[in-house]
Amino acid sequence: MFAAWWKLGFDTTLLAFEAQSVIALRMAKLAAGGTAAQAEAQRMVSEKVLAAGEAAMQLATGASHGAVVAGYRRKVRANHRRLSRGAKAI
Template sequence: MFGPWMQLGLATTQLAFEAQTVIAMRLAKLSLGGPAAGVEAQRMVSEKVMAAMEAAATLATGGSASTVVKDYRRHVRANARRLRRG
């Protein structure tokens, strides 16, 4: 009975921890300044807008909160991989 809600809670908690990693790496990159920081700032804002639009479309077409969290986690993990590479 509580399975789906517990899974959603766990996935949301995982998203929060993964996002903190990306935030830390982005702040480190932004603190260095220069052209790379500007590109990262623009990328960060555009990614957030696109992710929010994707989430809204998912919900508007009958998708679940679990699907939205899963998609956000996919984006966050991709950002973490990209930022780790430099």
């Protein structure tokens, strides 16, 4: 039982660090302004609403907290890859 809690805590900590990186990339994109920044802001809000709904549905159907964290980490890594490509072009 302790190992499961340890893994959840570790994965949640990794999610926090990964999310901070995405936040920094998004802030740079938003600071640049223009239509790309507006599109990113709209995308960010819609992604957050969708992700929260998915997480709620996962928990309501019996998924573990670890599965929810893993889902969020996948989304954060995908955003990091997408935003990193754009940052090199700026």
